[in-house]
Amino acid sequence: MTDDPVLTVTGLAKAYGRRVACRDVSFELWPGEVLAVVGESGSGKTTLLNCLGGLVPPDAGRVRFRRRSGEVIDLVAASEALRRAILRAEWGFVRQNPRDGLRFGVSAGANVGEPLMAIGGRHYGHIRGSASEWLDAVEIDPARMDDLPSSFSGGMQQRLQIARNLVTHPAIVLMDEPTGGLDVSVQARLLDLIRRLVREAGVAAIVVTHDLGVARLLADRMLVMRQGCVVEAGLTDQLLDDPQHAYTQLLVSSVLTV
Amino acid sequence: MPDDKTVMIAIESLAKTFTLHLRGSVELRVLQAFSMQVETGECVVLRAPSGTGKSTVLRSVSGNYRIGGGRVAVRHEGEMVDLSAASPRTVMEIRRNTIGYVSQFLRVIPRVSALDVVAEPLMARGVPTDEARERAGTMLGRLHIPAKMWDLPPATFSGGEQQRVNIARVLAVDYPILLLDEPTASLDDANRALVLDLVREARERGAAILAILHDEASRAAVATRYVDLAPLEAAA
Numbered sequence: 001m002t003d004d005p006v007l008t009v010t011g012l013a014k015a016y017g018r019r020v021a022c023r024d025v026s027f028e029l030w031p032g033e034v035l036a037v038v039g040e041s042g043s044g045k046t047t048l049l050n051c052l053g054g055l056v057p058p059d060a061g062r063v064r065f066r067r068r069s070g071e072v073i074d075l076v077a078a079s080e081a082l083r084r085a086i087l088r089a090e091w092g093f094v095r096q097n098p099r100d101g102l103r104f105g106v107s108a109g110a111n112v113g114e115p116l117m118a119i120g121g122r123h124y125g126h127i128r129g130s131a132s133e134w135l136d137a138v139e140i141d142p143a144r145m146d147d148l149p150s151s152f153s154g155g156m157q158q159r160l161q162i163a164r165n166l167v168t169h170p171a172i173v174l175m176d177e178p179t180g181g182l183d184v185s186v187q188a189r190l191l192d193l194i195r196r197l198v199r200e201a202g203v204a205a206i207v208v209t210h211d212l213g214v215a216r217l218l219a220d221r222m223l224v225m226r227q228g229c230v231v232e233a234g235l236t237d238q239l240l241d242d243p244q245h246a247y248t249q250l251l252v253s254s255v256l257t258v
Numbered sequence: 259m260p261d262d263k264t265v266m267i268a269i270e271s272l273a274k275t276f277t278l279h280l281r282g283s284v285e286l287r288v289l290q291a292f293s294m295q296v297e298t299g300e301c302v303v304l305r306a307p308s309g310t311g312k313s314t315v316l317r318s319v320s321g322n323y324r325i326g327g328g329r330v331a332v333r334h335e336g337e338m339v340d341l342s343a344a345s346p347r348t349v350m351e352i353r354r355n356t357i358g359y360v361s362q363f364l365r366v367i368p369r370v371s372a373l374d375v376v377a378e379p380l381m382a383r384g385v386p387t388d389e390a391r392e393r394a395g396t397m398l399g400r401l402h403i404p405a406k407m408w409d410l411p412p413a414t415f416s417g418g419e420q421q422r423v424n425i426a427r428v429l430a431v432d433y434p435i436l437l438l439d440e441p442t443a444s445l446d447d448a449n450r451a452l453v454l455d456l457v458r459e460a461r462e463r464g465a466a467i468l469a470i471l472h473d474e475a476s477r478a479a480v481a482t483r484y485v486d487l488a489p490l491e492a493a494a
Contacts, residue, residue: 030347188368195367217367221346235321235346242323246279253280 004066006031006171006204007052012061014047021047023228025061031171034198034205036219036236038212038251044228045208046096046176052206053093053174054083065090068171089119092165092173092203096180098157102149102164108135109145112163119168134163138193155186159193166201173198175207179214191217212255216240224248266333266435266466267296267319273327274314287490288314289326294485298434301457301467301480306487312470313362315487316437319468320359321349332356332435354382358433360441364424366413372398373408376426383431397430398423401452417444422453429456436460438469442476454479 005028012025022044029035037045050056052063054075063075068090075083087093095101102111112131113121121127132142138159140152149157158178165173178194179187195218198205207218215222215236222239224232224247232245243249274289288311296302304312317323318330318341325342332339334356339348353359358379367375376394381387398408401422407415412423421444428436438457442450457480461467471477477484 033347192367192369216365220350234324235349237322238324238346241317242276244277244324249279 005029006066008062008064009052010062010064012048012051012058012063014044014051014056014058020044020228022051022058025223025225025228025230027223027230027233029172029204029206031204032199032202033221034207034219036215036222037206037208037225038210038215038222039225040210040251043225045225047228048225049093049174049176049206049208053091054087055093065172088115089168090171092168092170094158094161094165094173094175094178096176096178098149098154098161101161102157104149106148107146108140108149108152108160111149111160112167115164115168130167131163134167135160137166137197138163139189153186155182155190158182158190162190162194162197166197166203169201170203173203173205175205177209178207179209179211187214194218212240212251224251262297263333264297264299265295265338266298267294267468268331268338269294269315269319269328270330271328272315272318272325272330274311274318274323275326289318290490291328292487293328296435296466296468298464298466299461300482301461301469302483302485303469303471303477303481304487305477305484307489310487310489312487313439316359316439316468316470319435320357320437321353322359354379356433357435357437358428358431359437360425360428360439362439362443364412364420364427366411366420368413369411371409372403372412372415372423375412375423376430379427379431393430394426397426400456401426402449418446418449421445422449425453425456429460432460432463432465434465436465436467436469438467438471440470440472443472450476 007029010026012022014022025048037048039045047056051058058076061076064072065075066072073086109128109131112134113127116127116130132145135142135145140156140159149160152160179190182190191214209215219236221234222236223230224239226247232239232248239248240252243252270293272289272292276286276288278284304315306312314323318325319332321341330341332352334352339352373391373394376398377390380390380393395408403419403422412420425441442453445453454476
């Protein structure tokens, strides 16, 4: 484990017109660490993720990312081309809706193989081999490699998205409500898988969720967001068992069991 | 405080108050000016009536609760580390390498087998998977969890079985510090004796142990010293 964070976010802000979505968000993320971002709908957690993932330009702030080469780049200040190249090669983004994160017009195998080609993979056999291994890793029968994602269940589509995002061995994976809309047994399977793969791959993850149980299970640390601000941050179990802020106490007391 | 290398846990004037914002910010004072130390090779049993803050002391030392006031330091890799000033990452490292905490209940993880639940902390410390699983199996065996149950997730186990998995998970690692919150509460006599044997072994290898044990016989079996926690006068 290294002492340098892989990601240092400072003063990130985003407003849509007069409505503030994120205000002065700062945090650090270390390699191999899982950070949960929790809060109710409209708290700004998805905007935060979209700013980090390059989907939405922030109004202010810095997102300093330490590349594999050791070079530290502020993704906000970087050129569009460099930002895209870095996000493609060294980041993954598992979207809440598989329709946003998968390409439905091509096969499952192509969905996993494409990111490898995008970062320069050329050998068809190797790409197909990697795709097959990753389908297996996310518990999709590699025999279904040539099937279209639309023939998959919701849980399988989410697992396919995870394979598509981990195949390039990214340093950071963003996940937006990865278990949203799935029934509990499918959720359990997906959570177990994410937990295992994140640990094995040593990838750092930022998981946005409104489910404190998911945060408890997956995350080392947690940010609690409300009205665009981080109101509390710290160790997941400490925040859940000894919440200090009134809003965190409300969140914790509002769930049946965590 | 002199840097006595045998001191593993140093609690000085620990205070803890819970502010319940949802109930008109009522304040619950649980601990005040509580001080104690635990040295290597000791098993100190905290005594006090229920609701007096025994678990709060353990949770404060484990980093599960924030230090309300005063100072809690633990010896981590040779140095005393002040938990109130430690970063979350330092606390995570202390939990990985220094402190083993047996909570009152096992937190089950969906789909993860009993063997892997126990092997996990070993693997987090860098023990290779095969060796970690072997040591996990040995510990489950010592706690009389039959091998046919090792591949099952503990969610369906009885309370006593879950508690033994919880204990195995912590005692499979030779942590320098152990925090035990009623480890024998849901066990029958035979299983209680097994657990107390393991606690005694840990103490004999030099672990510093801070424990909450309710029954007199269990205390007598492992304690080297008692600390009484005085109830605070009811506040608010």
